[in-house]
Amino acid sequence: MGSVNCRDGKLYLDFRYKGLRCREQTKLIDNPTNRKKLSKLLMMLEEQIKFGTFNYAHHFPDSPKIASFELIAQQTAERATGEKMLFPVFAKQWLAEKRVEWRASQIETVEGILRCHLEPNFKQVAIGAVTKCDILAFRLRLCEVDAVSGKRLSASRINHIMTYLRLILNEAAERLEFGSPWRNIKALPMPRADVQPFTLEEVTFILNSVRPDFRPYYAVRFFTGLRTGEADGLIWDNVDFGARLIHIHQSLVRGQVGPTKTSGSHRTIAMSQRVYDALRAQWDYSGEKSLFVFCARNGEPLNHRNVTRRVWYPLLSSLSLHKRNPYQSRHTAATLWLAAGESPEWIARQLGHANTSMLFRVYSRYVPNLVGRDGAAFEQLLQDELDQEDVE
Secondary structure (H helix, E strand, O other): OOEEEEEOOEEEEEEEEOOEEEEEEEEEEOOHHHHHHHHHHHHHHHHHHHHOOOOHHHHOOOOOHHHHHHHHHHHHHHHHHHOOOEHHHHHHHHHHHHOOOOOHHHHHHHHHHHHHHHHHHOOOOEHHHOOHHHHHHHHHHHOOOOOOOOOOOOHHHHHHHHHHHHHHHHHHHHHHOOOOOOOOOOOOOOOOOOOOOOOHHHHHHHHHHOOHHHHHHHHHHHHHOOOHHHHHOOEHHHEEOOOOEEEEOOEEEOOEEEOOOOHHHOEEEEOOHHHHHHHHHHHHHHOOOOOEOOEOOOOOEOOHHHHHHHHHHHHHHHOOOOOOOOOHHHHHHHHHHHHOOOOHHHHHHHHOOOOOHHHHHHHHHHHHHHHOOOOHHHHHHHHHHHHHHHHO
């Protein structure tokens, strides 16, 4: 129930509207006549509020409260929209807003996830009506064997799809103000990363056997740990022979040059003698005909799928080596550096890692097998110390 009150000799109305306390000052002085007049006005306002016909801006056009009620009206409309807007409509709007943040390759990936998985499953579902049961049922369907191909999606692929579903639902919940259904949904457990580095003997075998025009390419990959896109996108302007440095500023992904995978991947790599010699040999081949260090005969950048299919896998087969994807060259560089006793911090910088945690988690278990020490170095340290004490 509202009231008529006085402040500094002038009357004001005190009432509640849409859960907010409203106090609107008038220019009327405090006397019985004006109080009676405002009391009648207040009764009329409360009747309008009761029946939903009250227009705040009409009665108090200069009030700062108008902005608050406009915001409330907008939020109410958005909540109603969440109950009506279909999932694909919001997802497309969300993706359009994200385009300025992502690389072209990521946009293409998300478009594929929306087209092949999310939109068909939630095609007729309102974004605000998706429940936790709907999410879990969708994930269960992703785990099933495909009736046409007979194949099953990997846990990694399913988690990737679910990540974008989570991002869309959480953004919609925040923007349209409804409770997010994504609560306590854990990612599927995944097997440990498939890291299968080559031994130094195998690397030497490969480099001695590969066709000469690709020998520098694989030497650089094995001894720098460059990602595929970083090697394929490397340009001569970023190769400093004088300082013996390689500047990684871009990456070639799906035929398009773009930024590196992460901000930490934007880095400078020191050339070893083997890398320096390989790049010098490559300059003699492509230095005058292409902007790119490694290129096809026509000067265009390499197509990594074509190179893998026509050069890499046939080479491993001819050498009777276990079939491994070319990304294992990066893992090989990491394990060889560790085995050689290089500083973990230096190795992490060369690989473009933010810190050494991934280095120890992923690669360290291979070091003993590479150098055959398995604690022998520590044993030797103790023995040297004991021998020194005996001498003293």
